Amino acid sequence: MDAATSPVKRRDTSKKREAILNGAIQAFAEMGYDQASMDAIAEIAGVSKRTVYNHFRTKENLFQGVIAKFLEEQQALKRIEYDPARALEDQLTAFAHAEMYLINSPSRLGLSRVLTSVFIRDIDYARRITAQYASPHEPFMQWLAAAREDNKLAIDNPPLAAKVFYAMIEGAITWPALFQHGIDTEAAKPLLDELIATFIERYRKEE
Amino acid sequence: MDAATSPVKRRDTSKKREAILNGAIQAFAEMGYDQASMDAIAEIAGVSKRTVYNHFRTKENLFQGVIAKFLEEQQALKRIEYDPARALEDQLTAFAHAEMYLINSPSRLGLSRVLTSVFIRDIDYARRITAQYASPHEPFMQWLAAAREDNKLAIDNPPLAAKVFYAMIEGAITWPALFQHGIDTEAAKPLLDELIATFIERYRKEE
DNA sequence: TGTTATTTACACTGTACAGTATAATTAACG
């Protein structure tokens, strides 16, 4: 199958593949999984339906390609570096804002909804897929560990504290954004500040 | 249309209607909205398909009947009375446990997933439906107000505090339960305790 | 018991869509 070892002449098909993937992303995001027919996807991608099937055996297969792209991006975008020179509030606020803008970005919002609706219809399937990616809370747990190391936070159980923080962010921002047309970032700021204040009050190291 | 005012003889059809509704609830919960065909629903309900259509004009219509039943029950089950004789921790813990057992109950878990998947596919539809019911946070806001009145909590902005609490419960319990096969209630207790401690540390009134 | 509203069985229509078949066309690579 490898171009270098195969005796068969193979051409570069990555361009079409990209086009199909992008068309599928757009179609899924705008119409949802079921409504996005393979005909519609092919048309949006500017490609014949047969070509779609030449690249992806089934619709489900194509969807997995879309998911992979989406989740890999997500993973790359959820970084947080601990900075000992910066106030904890500042860093947490920046991080929470990043989460809010990420979920709010229109292109991702649509796909997040589709992912949610597909995953909740088949949670075992969801497990199988998401198991292939690192836990999205990992970078934050690293941050917490660094802050503790730096004697700024008193945390007995970092995974537990990470769950508390993510519960707040997801419960207050992520899920509401999905069920509305995104979040009004200005209106959400007082809530975000309150969450961060609550978190810090709990775990701040007493001097 | 009213039996008392109509000149047409009308019989009691509520039994069949109940049977259809219960069959639909079971079918939707077990198979999801799309997979639950009207034929399947009729069979589970022990009723002919034509009778289903005699009671509900369309599948969507039937689904609304199911939703109505579900959301009304939900509303009734989300009560919390403030008790000045009981510690805040106790009351919040009991409340949070009630939420956890409610989402965990197998019959409701399936329907909650279906509701989620339908609502997230059409958030404007979701708005129209849920707008007909009281905000699910209302009872808790009353509780907060009573606790403040009783000088136990220092809360400037009760709706904001309510959002903080519900964000924690939903982010930590409700959503995870939906995407797993429910929540392991024992394993969740430390997290629940931590959330409540965090909430109380933020809003407890200093003596 | 007779009337008739309601229910049933069953055949049917129309539509939407995943996936396939195939012959013709295009364009990348040597």
Added chain:
DNA sequence: CGTTAATTATACTGTACAGTGTAAATAACA
């Protein structure tokens, strides 16, 4: 250029399912 892998247009198959039509059966009520 010529070869041929990749792509295209188009027509097609099979299936699933919402919703309808109808005549016969059933059962609630007067």
